[in-house]
Amino acid sequence: xxLLWEGIRKAIILIVTGDPEVMGILWLSLxxxxxxxxxxxxxxxxxxxxxxxxxxxxxxxVVGMVNTGMGLPPxxxxxxxxxxxxxxxxxxxxGILYTPKAMILAQAIIATPIVMxxxxxxxxxxxxxxxxxxxxxxxxxxxxxxxxVREARLSLLAAVMAGFGGVISEVGASIMVGGNIKxxxxxxxxxxxxxxxxxxxxxxxxxxxxxxxxxYVINLVLTRxxxxxxxxx
Amino acid sequence: MSAILQxxxxxxRRGTRTVLCVDELSIRQGDVLALIGPNGxxxxxxxxxxxxxxxxxxGKVLFKSEPVTSGAAGLAYRRQQAMVFQEPLxxxxxxxxxxxxxxxxxxxxxxxxxxxxxENLARFGIAHLAGRPARKISGGEAQRASLARALATEPQILxxxxxxxxLDPPSREALIEDLEKVLKSSGITAVMxxxxxxxxxxxxxxxxxxxxxxxxxxxxxxxxxxxxANRFVAQFVGVDNxxxxxxxxxxxxxxxxxxxxxxxxASGSAAxxxxxxxxxxxxxxRLYRNGLTADDAGANxxxxxxxxxxxxxxxxxxxxxxxFALSALCTDADAVGWSVGDQATVAIPPACxxxxxxxx
Numbered sequence: 177x178x179l180l181w182e183g184i185r186k187a188i189i190l191i192v193t194g195d196p197e198v199m200g201i202l203w204l205s206l207x208x209x210x211x212x213x214x215x216x217x218x219x220x221x222x223x224x225x226x227x228x229x230x231x232x233x234x235x236x237x238v239v240g241m242v243n244t245g246m247g248l249p250p251x252x253x254x255x256x257x258x259x260x261x262x263x264x265x266x267x268x269x270x271g272i273l274y275t276p277k278a279m280i281l282a283q284a285i286i287a288t289p290i291v292m293x294x295x296x297x298x299x300x301x302x303x304x305x306x307x308x309x310x311x312x313x314x315x316x317x318x319x320x321x322x323x324x325v326r327e328a329r330l331s332l333l334a335a336v337m338a339g340f341g342g343v344i345s346e347v348g349a350s351i352m353v354g355g356n357i358k359x360x361x362x363x364x365x366x367x368x369x370x371x372x373x374x375x376x377x378x379x380x381x382x383x384x385x386x387x388x389x390x391x392y393v394i395n396l397v398l399t400r401x402x403x404x405x406x407x408x409x
Numbered sequence: 410m411s412a413i414l415q416x417x418x419x420x421x422r423r424g425t426r427t428v429l430c431v432d433e434l435s436i437r438q439g440d441v442l443a444l445i446g447p448n449g450x451x452x453x454x455x456x457x458x459x460x461x462x463x464x465x466x467x468g469k470v471l472f473k474s475e476p477v478t479s480g481a482a483g484l485a486y487r488r489q490q491a492m493v494f495q496e497p498l499x500x501x502x503x504x505x506x507x508x509x510x511x512x513x514x515x516x517x518x519x520x521x522x523x524x525x526x527x528e529n530l531a532r533f534g535i536a537h538l539a540g541r542p543a544r545k546i547s548g549g550e551a552q553r554a555s556l557a558r559a560l561a562t563e564p565q566i567l568x569x570x571x572x573x574x575x576l577d578p579p580s581r582e583a584l585i586e587d588l589e590k591v592l593k594s595s596g597i598t599a600v601m602x603x604x605x606x607x608x609x610x611x612x613x614x615x616x617x618x619x620x621x622x623x624x625x626x627x628x629x630x631x632x633x634x635x636x637x638a639n640r641f642v643a644q645f646v647g648v649d650n651x652x653x654x655x656x657x658x659x660x661x662x663x664x665x666x667x668x669x670x671x672x673x674x675a676s677g678s679a680a681x682x683x684x685x686x687x688x689x690x691x692x693x694x695r696l697y698r699n700g701l702t703a704d705d706a707g708a709n710x711x712x713x714x715x716x717x718x719x720x721x722x723x724x725x726x727x728x729x730x731x732x733f734a735l736s737a738l739c740t741d742a743d744a745v746g747w748s749v750g751d752q753a754t755v756a757i758p759p760a761c762x763x764x765x766x767x768x769x
Contacts, residue, residue, distance in 0.1 A: 303496060305494045305496070305498060308457070308462045308492070309492065309498040311462055312460060312462060312491060312492035312568070313491070313510055313511040313514055313558070314484070314487050314488040314511055314514050314515055314562065316484060316514075319514055326500075326501075327500060327501060
């Protein structure tokens with residue numbers, strides 16, 4: 177228990193004093209996971225909406241793939257991204273291995289199926305004829321998609337929360353493709369793993385608490401937006 | 410008047426099954442056409458094809474003689490029509506914004522949007538709800554908002570898919586009243602689907618009876634109800650009495666028909682021996698009491714035994730065995746004293762008989 181209290185005490189000190197190394201890690205975590213979530217939102221919402229509205233051969237197969245992808249193990253993503261961006265890999269020319277860009281790529285791959293799957297479910301949960309009603313109101317194809325997404329916005333906020341929650345807390349892919357380089361590609365999760373392996377449990381607990389606080393604050397903001405929208409009806 | 414919308418040779422398939430097969434349907438400018446028929450008749454499918462929301466496997470729809478393209482590609486046509494569904498399908502925003510939705514999608518300037526929205530809110534008596542969240546108004550108010558949204562875009566054709574079926578009777582009655590005024594005052598062409606005969610008769614000047622994906626009769630409502638084209642239409646529009654008969658004598662536009670050993674007189678001409686179906690609405694059958702005999706009651710009068718009495722709100726339906734089955738409708742007051750097993754005298758006025766040829 178002493179270890180736990182010591183960790184909490186240290187976390188408070190690190191946050192209050194604004195420890196430059198921790199703040200750097202925090203900022204990079206936000207930047208990497210935030211960017212990855214944004215990318216996944218663009219691809220996931222577009223793809224999820226297209227899947228929900230589209231009727232094409234093999235659609236069920238694609239939906240099955242997306243649903244499977246919602247539980248994609250980060251380590252598996254890490255392995256494949258590493259192979260692809262390895263010096264001799266198909267995307268090796270990009271030279272992004274062990275950089276935050278590689279971490280963003282891996283995290284976007286993890287978050288995209290989550291966002292796409294939730295978007296697909298959200299659009300399909302809208303009233304059956306809403307799509308036809310929007311077309312009958314004289315909407316173009318783009319206006320139709322935008323209106324449907326607007327109507328599903330409460331559920332889509334859940335997609336943002338799930339996507340961001342999935343990537344801010346993952347460690348397997350980030351450590352494999354980012355390398356946990358101090359001051360460059362070290363994020364909260366990879367730093368916590370490293371501190372634990374070194375036996376610095378107080379620092380590891382402190383990083384864990386900061387990670388949870390970060391996830392909580394962001395989800396709190398999104399939840400408030402979601403609930404106020406719901407009340408506004 | 411010229412046709413504003415024409416459909417020819419339409420066919421819609423679901424998998425290998427044909428769900429719609431319409432050879433020809435023409436809607437004139439200013440017509441209010443009611444598509445009526447049982448569940449699964451193809452009414453909604455036809456409505457969606459006419460509204461260019463569903464692409465047929467075969468055939469074409471012409472709007473003012475121009476071919477209509479279905480789906481997202483048919484934007485120009487879709488912006489000249491409007492559709493109201495069974496459920497109001499309002500957006501999660503205010504009533505005002507909902508009614509303005511179609512106008513904003515067309516990029517109409519703000520002043521005009523405000524004017525048209527206010528006009529249409531007032532038209533349906535919901536101006537006071539403009540600022541309210543659309544999801545927090547009653548079902549009747551929501552359907553009013555849906556109609557206001559459709560008409561705000563000043564469409565040339567209004568499509569309505571069972572617009573009143575989800576409403577309670579008072580809300581439905583009030584909305585039908587208002588819609589009737591709007592349709593009459595605007596002269597807009599409209600096509601609606603409904604199960605309700607009363608609704609259809611009240612709002613429409615043309616009626617198409619559908620069944621099994623086909624249009625069996627397209628006529629004025631009075632013709633459909635009194636002169637059904639076939640047994641299917643007759644049964645659907647409430648012509649309960651369909652009596653199989655054979656022409657026994659034909660003279661000077663008058664027919665003497667034989668039905669289960671009884672003789673029925675009707676107007677018309679047909680060769681002796683022709684098999685016909687005598688159609689009589691139960692409302693047209695006259696019921697006599699006080700011991701009046703069939704001979705006293707005159708032509709087409711029969712004595713029968715009451716085999717069933719069904720209360721139907723203010724009315725009672727009497728099923729009689731007159732040699733052939735016959736049903737009659739009478740008010741609650743007229744039904745007092747009748748009970749199953751009683752003998753009754755009924756008469757079918759020859760003018761109320763419609764004859765249809767039996768299928769070959």
